[in-house]
Amino acid sequence: MIKILKYSIYDLGRSHWTFIYFGFYLLIAGTLLFLGGDVLKAIISLMNIILILIPLISTIFGIMYFYNSRDFIELLVAQPVKRSSIFLGQYLGLSLALSVSFLLGMGIPFLFYGLKDSGQFMNFLSLILTGSFLTFIFTAVAFLIGLFNENKIKGFGLAILFWLFMAVIYDGLFLLSLLMLEAYPIEKLALGMTVFNPIDLSRIFIMLKLDISALMGYTGAIFQDFFGTATGLTITILALGLWVFIPVYGLKLKGNAKDF
Amino acid sequence: MIQINNLHKSFGKLDVLRGLELTIDSGKTVAILGPNGSGKTTMIKSILGLVIPQKGEILVNGNSVKNNWTYREEISYLPQIARFPENLKVKELIKMVQDLRKTLSDPEPLISLFGLEKFLDKSLRTLSGGTRQKVNVVLAFMFDSPIIIMDEPTVGLDPIAMIKLKKLIKEEQAKGKTILITTHIMSVVEELVEEIIYILEGKIYFRKSLAELNGTVKKIGLEGVIAEILEEV
Ligand SMILES: Nc1ncnc2c1ncn2[C@@H]1O[C@H](COP(=O)(O)OP(=O)(O)O)[C@@H](O)[C@H]1O
Numbered sequence: 001m002i003k004i005l006k007y008s009i010y011d012l013g014r015s016h017w018t019f020i021y022f023g024f025y026l027l028i029a030g031t032l033l034f035l036g037g038d039v040l041k042a043i044i045s046l047m048n049i050i051l052i053l054i055p056l057i058s059t060i061f062g063i064m065y066f067y068n069s070r071d072f073i074e075l076l077v078a079q080p081v082k083r084s085s086i087f088l089g090q091y092l093g094l095s096l097a098l099s100v101s102f103l104l105g106m107g108i109p110f111l112f113y114g115l116k117d118s119g120q121f122m123n124f125l126s127l128i129l130t131g132s133f134l135t136f137i138f139t140a141v142a143f144l145i146g147l148f149n150e151n152k153i154k155g156f157g158l159a160i161l162f163w164l165f166m167a168v169i170y171d172g173l174f175l176l177s178l179l180m181l182e183a184y185p186i187e188k189l190a191l192g193m194t195v196f197n198p199i200d201l202s203r204i205f206i207m208l209k210l211d212i213s214a215l216m217g218y219t220g221a222i223f224q225d226f227f228g229t230a231t232g233l234t235i236t237i238l239a240l241g242l243w244v245f246i247p248v249y250g251l252k253l254k255g256n257a258k259d260f
Numbered sequence: 261m262i263q264i265n266n267l268h269k270s271f272g273k274l275d276v277l278r279g280l281e282l283t284i285d286s287g288k289t290v291a292i293l294g295p296n297g298s299g300k301t302t303m304i305k306s307i308l309g310l311v312i313p314q315k316g317e318i319l320v321n322g323n324s325v326k327n328n329w330t331y332r333e334e335i336s337y338l339p340q341i342a343r344f345p346e347n348l349k350v351k352e353l354i355k356m357v358q359d360l361r362k363t364l365s366d367p368e369p370l371i372s373l374f375g376l377e378k379f380l381d382k383s384l385r386t387l388s389g390g391t392r393q394k395v396n397v398v399l400a401f402m403f404d405s406p407i408i409i410m411d412e413p414t415v416g417l418d419p420i421a422m423i424k425l426k427k428l429i430k431e432e433q434a435k436g437k438t439i440l441i442t443t444h445i446m447s448v449v450e451e452l453v454e455e456i457i458y459i460l461e462g463k464i465y466f467r468k469s470l471a472e473l474n475g476t477v478k479k480i481g482l483e484g485v486i487a488e489i490l491e492e493v
């Protein structure tokens with residue numbers, strides 16, 4: 001697997017897109033910090049951006065990279081290489097390249113601005129952690145969609161639809177169901193539904209970490225009420241971990257069963 | 261040695277292989293013949309683990325291919341349709357495939373045999389079909405594997421390259437390799453092969469040694485012989 005990982009990192013290292021992605025974070029984090037002048041405010045603004053953008057970019061890169069590597073994959077499956085190493089190696093290659101671009105693009109401006117003395121280090125770290133989780137989750141789902149769909153257009157459409165659902169539609173359905181089920185013990189329902197959306201989970205994780213009740217939102221407040229901050233953080237991280245594990249495991253299973 | 265027992269493979273509703281049985285002894289060269297769409301490529305891909313059969317067993321040198329990948333180290337494979345990462349240069353591709361295998365390889369003599377030196381720095385996207393097929397041949401023959409599997413290797417090759425390929429195959433035969441080849445070119449079969457295996461409707465329809473057919477082949481040609489057998493059965 002290390003060899004496959006090496007090839008895909010090498011390949012992505014030559015791609016302009018990785019650098020554009022890095023440059024984007026550099027620019028946006030730098031602007032917010034140096035023009036805004038407040039680390040906490042910058043973290044909150046960045047949170048709102050990355051919760052939408054990381055899933056979108058990971059989905060698009062994931063599905064495009066998967067389809068672009070089809071020839072490479074077909075060459076590899078005939079070689080003495082383990083099937084699951086091929087898919088996992090490619091997946092790790094892309095997820096790592098995106099996460100590292102994100103980490104560096106955010107880290108460099110924050111370090112220069114004086115993250116160390118701002119007292120916001122852990123909050124910054126929670127932003128990086130959830131951003132990386134979202135990268136690994138949405139890349140994995142995009143790969144899985146690609147693996148199940150030979151047809152590029154259909155695969156691309158489904159992947160975007162998945163993003164749209166998680167980023168936009170889900171919240172609407174969520175509110176709607178809360179309104180319709182007024183009498184029901186809606187707190188538990190709200191908690192349950194959150195677990196099925198990695199973007200919500202990430203938002204709640206950062207909110208619990210920042211611990212600003214005004215920004216907490218409905219589900220964040222319930223989470224804090226129900227579990228307290230520490231348990232709430234643990235639960236959201238575990239749920240995010242499952243969100244990585246399940247599609248990656250699906251990748252392995254489907255990869256082993258596929259005909260080439 | 262390659263052993264196939266009761267192999268079944270369908271794609272959706274299409275039953276391609278229906279209980280195929282086949283044994284190929286070490287050191288033998290056999291041709292797999294059969295009409296288009298009869299399942300030759302599917303059988304070969306099953307041996308390589310590219311296609312996962314629904315039922316049956318395949319053993320390569322005694323090892324089951326199921327959930328196994330190490331046995332591919334013993335096989336050189338020349339696919340019918342070569343798919344390469346298109347932005348790689350030819351020499352990068354060769355290096356990559358070398359890197360993926362543990363076995364020693366020696367591409368230089370093959371590169372000069374097919375005159376590929378001037379293409380080494382070209383990206384695969386720019387190559388003509390015939391040149392791609394030559395690259396394909398280099399990738400398969402640069403390893404010294406005991407088993408060689410070729411799926412319509414002559415497609416796209418010019419007559420000179422074809423003669424060179426036949427010569428290569430003869431050299432490998434002399435080293436005692438097990439060789440499996442599908443082709444529609446009868447001269448390839450007549451010159452190189454000891455046995456023909458004819459696949460029809462997902463099963464082995466007949467299997468004959470060329471020596472056994474020799475007399476008739478001289479009279480009416482190999483195509484004639486095959487047509488005759490197909491009518492008989
Ligand atoms: N991956 C696949 N999905 C669906 N059908 C396939 C696939 N591969 C092969 N087939 C079908 O299986 C049949 C046998 O194909 P193949 O083994 O390539 O035949 P041959 O090599 O003998 O010409 C054909 O009808 C082909 O369309």
Ligand SMILES: [Mg+2]
Pocket residue numbers: 300301302340411
């Ligand atoms: Mg074929």
